[in-house]
Amino acid sequence: MELLMAILIGILFTAAVYLILSRSLIKIVIGTGLLSHGAHLLILTMGGLGGASPPVLAEGVTDFADPLPQALILTAIVISFGVTAFMLVMAYRAYAVHKTDDMNQMKGNDEHD
């Protein structure tokens, strides 16, 4: 399962980076969204996907899933939501001011160096 997941994560990252490198601001925002999904799955996979039951103490259960990556991911999900929301509004503001979402036109000019 880990091999499958590793390849899947690679594809997620590839798609995310491809979108981030594009000229459209919206695609960049979508790309960061994909990137954070990839990162969450990456953390989970690195820790190991075995574990017969959720990391909750219960009678007679000894084989838990690893709780540490889950704790990290929980934090990461919330943070990445904050980042995505922030970037989305920023993209929207940039578009409202500049009337374009073409990164090539938003690079500024010599006066702004």
Place this chain on the structure above:
Amino acid sequence: MEFVLLIFLPILAAFFIPTLYKRIRGIHTGWFVLLVPVLLFAYYMSFIRTTMDGGHAVSELQWIPSLGISFVSYIDGLSLLFSLLITGIGALVVLYSIFYLDKNKEKLGNFYVYLLLFMSAMLGVVQSDNVISLYLFWELTSISSFLLIGYWFTLDRSRFGALKSMMITVFGGLMMLGGFILLGIMGGTFSIRELIAGSSTFVGHEFFILALVLILLGAFTKSAQFPFYIWLPDAMEAPTPVSAYLHSATMVKAGLYLVARFTPIFAASEVWIWLVTGIGLLTLFWGSLFAVKQTDLKAILAFSTVSQLGLIMSLLGAGAITFHANEAIFSFAMFAAIFHLINHATFKGSLFMIAGIVDHETGTRDIRKLGGLMSIMPVSFTVAFIGSMSMAGLPPFNGFLSKEMFLQSMLAIRHFELFNFATWGVIFPVIAWVASVFTFIYSFYFVFKTFAGKRNDAPLPLQPHEAPAGMLISPVILATLVVVIFFIPNVVGKWLVKPAVMAIQPYQYGHPSEIAVHVSAWHGFASPELWMTVGIIIIGGLLYLSLSKWQKVYDVQPEYLSLNSFYDSTMNFSEKGMNRLSRIYMTGLIRTYLLYIFAFISVTTIAVLFIQDAFVVDMDSFSKVSAYGVINAIILLLAVAFVLLSKTRLGAIISLGAVGYSVALFFVIFKAPDLALTQLVIETVSVALFLLAFQHLPKLSDHGEKKSNKLVNAIIALGIGVTVTLVALSSHSQKLVASISQYYKDTVATEAGGGNIVNVILVDYRGFDTLFEIAVLAIAGIGVLGMIKLRLARKENPDENK
């Protein structure tokens, strides 16, 4: 008392200057500043008794003990002499500046802060026993000099001069740091005293010559030796008190101090003696030659300073000969060097102040416009006359004595038998004599073209009159010293010069009184120095009288062949070249920068993985492939494909949501219920947010991105994907250290009393993490709110950007 702290007294005082300047406008800020050098001067005087006995005082303040770096104030004859010069001349200069700088027109707050900063730095340079802190103070003098030269920062020439001095002296400082580090490697210590003690083992070390050259580069750039002297004439854009203080009496002598201080270490080397004596003599000649060309009063003095620094430098080099041949005739040189250093500070300081007075009272420093000021400014003329005659080397002024000793030392070099000096030594007295002739000419040129002769017909910018009494106090004191020292040279020698000489030549003397040098003005008719001086006066006098006929000779050298134009073109070239170079890779496009980052990440990570054989896959550790997992993976892949291929905004957003939900399903499959719940909630909110912003967003478009660019993007993206896959696999397969998860599993019930391990970790074990996470979310929320508010504010004045 820990007198090392006194080094920082001026900096401490500098903190109060801006407040004093703002609050007490009625009293010139200089009066408060004056207290600092006067107090320090009085305090340092108390050390004379110690150093006269050949003793020293040490005071230490630890800074970075683990690296062997500390502030050590080590006061022996040499550092005491410099400390007295710094505080003594400093006091006179501050006094002079009170009358020179108008308290209503000038930014005195800035001026005195820089000046006090310099004073601390300079005291640090001459008292530091630790080479690293010496370097720190050394650069601080460069920086304060930069600030002071650029004091009138609205003038182009000030800024140019400031930058030039900074570039050259900081370059030298860096070289010197390299030399210090090499010394540290050779000696295993950064303390100068310990380095000197162990210096006998350095000769022949592979770093020895390199360290020597690097340290000399530092000294030569600071002391304006050939070919680095070009910064000093441009530094004359500074206010005159600064020129008198930094660029003649103290800072430019830091290089001399450095050479003197390191003489015991390097004197064993032939390269040292040749370089220091040779470059010094060349600078002496070059500076005196070009001083006659100048028409600006301060420029004449600048070149004369360059020349005189060269003189002292050559004496320091000649003095190092005693390391090899301990004969009486060579022992004059070091004494003469220190003696002339004192004399130069007195007469050049007074001359600079007079140049400032002339500028202040007539409005010009152009010697072609001046003349005949003698009757209008009698006191200034007298001071200028005394200073110039001393500089020319005439009795009864102190310059005569040290000039005689200089000639004597240069004549003695012929008798040195090592290192080819017996063959080439004869050129030293010849160059020294020629340079002295030119020194004689520019001294006369300076004083008589300004004060004697007829008044020029063209009116001066200001109606000339004698300077106010307060402004004359300092130059008069210095001029008095010039005369007094002539009559009591052996007292000065005993109190100041001999202790300093002993500090430079510890290998030779155990007590200052062992230095058998007696200064006298008259050596009898048989002495060659006397006839050399007579020759200087006759030839120099004749050349001075015929100056107008041959001064044009200087125009033969075209401007583009000068060192200055070399400096200018180098600066221009590097500035333009660097600009062009950085424009090639700094495109301003975010894509370019991200490409660099991503390419770097994937190349370095993959390279490290394979160089270190870190890529290991352990198939046995993998868990079983589940049917749900495969189905979900297919869903996720399809969703990603839709995101990439979607032509519309709505399609892309919904597919992104699908990716998020399938990630949530993965959390379910991998036994992470908390994550799944959170992910579902967050994803729903995210999609809602996207849909909310949806109507305000532009249509999806690739803006006609070139095919080739897309291909590059795809390759880099694939590279990152492969990198991440490899990292995921190898980090899963090799757990180099035991996971800390077990600790949580073991203690969650006993320590935290909870059952849901993930939740307990978040709110209990790592409570601060969660707190900061909430803080980040709050900041993002404020940011979002701010950006929306900002829009409303903008709407009120829509023309702001147009």
